[in-house]
Amino acid sequence: MRPGASPHPGATERPSDPEGKPENVEVTIDHLTKVYEGRITALNDVSLRIGTGVFGLLGPNGSGKTTLMRIIATLLEPTAGSVRVNGFDVRRQKAQVRRILGYMPQDFGLYPSLTAYEVLDYMALLCDLTEPTARKEAIERALAETNLTHLRDRRVGTFSGGMRQRLGIAQALLHSPQLLIVDEPTVGLDPEERIRMRSLLAELGQDRIIILSTHIVADVEAVADQLGVLYQGRVRFQGPPDALLRQLHEKVWLVDVSREELGRLRDRYLETGVFRSASGMQVRVIAEEMDHPHARPVEPNLEDASIWLMKGTQNG
Amino acid sequence: MGRPRQAFWGLARSEFLVGWRNPGFRVAAALCAAVAGLSCTAAGTTASVAAYRVSQQASTVIGLVALLWMCHAACRDAWMGADELVMVKPQSTEAILLGRFLGNLGVVLTVMLFSLAAAAVAQVTWGGTPFRLLAYLHAFARALVPLGTLSTLGFALCTLFGTPVAGGVVALYWILVLSGRDFVSRVFNFSLTQNNAIYALLSAGVLTLMLLVYRRDRRGGNRWPRPLVAATALFLSGGLLVAVLFVYSRHDPPLHRRDGILAIASQHLEPGRRIPGFWLPGGKVPLTGLYPFDGRVLAVGLWAPSVPESLGVLEVLRQIDAEFGSQGATAIAICVSEDTAIARHVARENGYRFLMLHDPGARQTYPPSAGSPVAEAYDAADLPKLVVADRERTVQLVETGIGPDASQAPDTVRQLLSTATAAAVPPQGNPGSP
Numbered sequence: 059m060r061p062g063a064s065p066h067p068g069a070t071e072r073p074s075d076p077e078g079k080p081e082n083v084e085v086t087i088d089h090l091t092k093v094y095e096g097r098i099t100a101l102n103d104v105s106l107r108i109g110t111g112v113f114g115l116l117g118p119n120g121s122g123k124t125t126l127m128r129i130i131a132t133l134l135e136p137t138a139g140s141v142r143v144n145g146f147d148v149r150r151q152k153a154q155v156r157r158i159l160g161y162m163p164q165d166f167g168l169y170p171s172l173t174a175y176e177v178l179d180y181m182a183l184l185c186d187l188t189e190p191t192a193r194k195e196a197i198e199r200a201l202a203e204t205n206l207t208h209l210r211d212r213r214v215g216t217f218s219g220g221m222r223q224r225l226g227i228a229q230a231l232l233h234s235p236q237l238l239i240v241d242e243p244t245v246g247l248d249p250e251e252r253i254r255m256r257s258l259l260a261e262l263g264q265d266r267i268i269i270l271s272t273h274i275v276a277d278v279e280a281v282a283d284q285l286g287v288l289y290q291g292r293v294r295f296q297g298p299p300d301a302l303l304r305q306l307h308e309k310v311w312l313v314d315v316s317r318e319e320l321g322r323l324r325d326r327y328l329e330t331g332v333f334r335s336a337s338g339m340q341v342r343v344i345a346e347e348m349d350h351p352h353a354r355p356v357e358p359n360l361e362d363a364s365i366w367l368m369k370g371t372q373n374g
Numbered sequence: 375m376g377r378p379r380q381a382f383w384g385l386a387r388s389e390f391l392v393g394w395r396n397p398g399f400r401v402a403a404a405l406c407a408a409v410a411g412l413s414c415t416a417a418g419t420t421a422s423v424a425a426y427r428v429s430q431q432a433s434t435v436i437g438l439v440a441l442l443w444m445c446h447a448a449c450r451d452a453w454m455g456a457d458e459l460v461m462v463k464p465q466s467t468e469a470i471l472l473g474r475f476l477g478n479l480g481v482v483l484t485v486m487l488f489s490l491a492a493a494a495v496a497q498v499t500w501g502g503t504p505f506r507l508l509a510y511l512h513a514f515a516r517a518l519v520p521l522g523t524l525s526t527l528g529f530a531l532c533t534l535f536g537t538p539v540a541g542g543v544v545a546l547y548w549i550l551v552l553s554g555r556d557f558v559s560r561v562f563n564f565s566l567t568q569n570n571a572i573y574a575l576l577s578a579g580v581l582t583l584m585l586l587v588y589r590r591d592r593r594g595g596n597r598w599p600r601p602l603v604a605a606t607a608l609f610l611s612g613g614l615l616v617a618v619l620f621v622y623s624r625h626d627p628p629l630h631r632r633d634g635i636l637a638i639a640s641q642h643l644e645p646g647r648r649i650p651g652f653w654l655p656g657g658k659v660p661l662t663g664l665y666p667f668d669g670r671v672l673a674v675g676l677w678a679p680s681v682p683e684s685l686g687v688l689e690v691l692r693q694i695d696a697e698f699g700s701q702g703a704t705a706i707a708i709c710v711s712e713d714t715a716i717a718r719h720v721a722r723e724n725g726y727r728f729l730m731l732h733d734p735g736a737r738q739t740y741p742p743s744a745g746s747p748v749a750e751a752y753d754a755a756d757l758p759k760l761v762v763a764d765r766e767r768t769v770q771l772v773e774t775g776i777g778p779d780a781s782q783a784p785d786t787v788r789q790l791l792s793t794a795t796a797a798a799v800p801p802q803g804n805p806g807s808p
Contacts, residue, residue: 128458131458131462132462133458133461133462152593153464156462156463156464157464159462161458161459161462162459163455163458163459165455166455166456166458166459167451167453167454167455167456168454168456168459169392169454169456170454171392171395171396172388172391172392172395176388176391179384179388180385180388180392181459181463183381183384183385183388183465183473184381184385184460184463184464184465184470185463185464185465186381186463186464186465188380188381188384189380226459229459233464
């Protein structure tokens with residue numbers, strides 16, 4: 059079944075553009091729970107609605123992000139609840155979901171003895187691009203989109219971390235997926251490669267859903283249109299980043315302190331950052347009110363917000 | 375059907391490329407080629423002997439390489455972290471796994487080809503004998519099922535269990551069959567060409583079973599596809615059925631013994647007495663005995679491919695056939711080999727036109743008489759052995775001194791044949807034939 063066609067009886071049929079692609083892609087997650095053997099609950103009653111654009115899935119390590127990604131990517135069976143991608147159920151309609159899905163896992167390897175082009179040729183065959191001309195075009199397009207055209211004949215084993223990550227994205231883009239899932243794409247990259255990866259994701263997110271799972275707040279801050287925060291398997295927030303930041307308006311403070319004062323301040327307030335300054339230390343804290351003489355209010359950022367969601371709400 | 379088939383071949387090609395570029399492949403190919411080449415450097419090694427040796431290595435060194443390679447191929451993606459990239463792709467499980475299997479089987483067969491090439495170079499260069507393409511083609515054909523079976527079992531088990539340790543089960547089975555081949559029925563030995571049908575069917579069944587289970591467990595197939603279920607049932611039951619039929623139609627102790635073969639083994643060779651009779655396969659009729667050669671002088675030579683020196687007797691038989699065939703002598707070669715195809719192959723490779731039979735009860739033992747009913751009857755502790763019987767079928771000469779380079783019958787044999795063929799033909803209808 060082609061994307062955009064009626065997925066199954068009872069599913070919402072979506073309007074298609076002249077090329078046959080649906081205009082509005084949506085991932086619907088309802089009351090999703092995943093319990094691993096040993097009664098480890100990775101996801102607990104997670105519900106999310108994800109539309110076109112970059113969706114940043116933020117959470118610390120162990121919060122359940124990768125489990126959620128793998129369930130959406132049809133690699134893992136949920137314990138309860140449902141996930142639908144464009145109306146296709148990831149449990150019962152895996153083949154249909156895989157046709158509209160591109161996935162780059164957190165840790166992946168590619169055949170080091172093959173060139174970038176050969177790897178993509180192999181992956182394109184796996185994407186069912188069997189017609190040679192169409193496959194060649196898809197590979198050329200994916201190489202161009204990820205700025206790897208000049209490296210097409212280089213063996214993957216010689217690639218840097220950033221090139222490898224971009225090739226990971228390229229293989230996920232081969233069949234022009236409506237949903238692209240990237241799990242921790244910037245881990246281990248140098249600053250320049252990280253910026254390049256963010257730009258790439260921002261570009262790609264214009265006409266498809268990109269679910270960007272990361273624990274690096276700056277990645278989400280740079281590219282995410284929507285944000286979901288997971289903590290201990292539960293959704294702590296879903297919405298645009300601005301909405302989250304508004305909740306912290308006039309609650310974030312930058313305080314000049316001496317080293318001796320630092321500990322006392324940490325005990326009283328939720329700390330979101332410490333910086334060295336000419337006079338000693340500067341601490342970013344979250345507080346409803348602040349009576350310190352060297353404190354001044356500052357604009358909240360997503361780093362503050364994520365820490366507040368994860369620790370602040372936990373502490374009440 | 376067109377698209378999955380295109381993807382399947384494309385994936386197989388890519389898998390072959392991955393293997394071809396793997397340094398492990400070069401090491402394996404070099405190792406196997408070196409072993410094959412070194413086994414064929416002895417002066418006088420013929421193409422048939424060299425090809426036989428390499429085909430035997432398909433069940434030992436090259437077989438082990440095949441098993442290790444396929445276990446690696448099955449677990450490779452998980453080791454390098456490419457499995458999730460592959461599994462989320464929309465391609466069918468069948469195309470992915472069969473493409474992977476075929477591509478890597480291609481790598482294994484390439485190792486075999488390199489080994490044959492190395493053996494051919496060694497045979498021509500150091501052996502000093504002419505190259506015969508047919509011998510190497512036969513060896514390659516004989517290696518297909520053993521290599522295919524080891525590859526299939528290794529790949530399927532490692533794919534299903536997700537660990538190369540599963541390949542150890544196959545290795546263990548194989549070691550037990552090889553080390554216990556004196557005691558275990560030959561039906562369990564997948565290196566013998568007469569068992570090709572059994573193991574080709576069983577391997578196909580194991581492959582389809584792997585597809586079924588893997589599809590359901592790893593890729594979330596909700597249904598058992600009927601064609602795949604039917605194919606699995608057909609291949610596995612067909613393989614088992616053929617195995618059972620083979621056992622009960624052959625002399626394959628300890629599972630089954632045939633009275634006719636036991637009767638052959640119960641005879642004794644003694645100069646001055648009747649030559650041991652037989653009914654053996656390999657001729658133009660299903661079983662050839664001595665009955666059609668009543669009144670002719672018989673030159674019966676026993677040889678075995680596992681004793682390369684014994685192939686000298688075949689050249690002697692050729693010469694006897696050419697020189698004395700028209701005078702009333704019949705040359706008969708009996709191959710003492712577990713593999714029933716060897717006799718036919720060697721005859722074709724070397725253009726032998728005399729009767730080439732094989733002992734269907736033979737095992738690869740030393741001495742040959744311990745495992746072969748015919749060798750036992752002919753008291754052949756060592757090979758080759760040439761027995762000449764006169765027109766009355768009375769043993770006149772037993773020759774054991776034929777060397778590997780023999781091209782002419784020893785003088786004693788020639789003289790005896792001249793005398794025996796000159797004698798009058800006795801009245802027909804010997805009692806107690808064969």
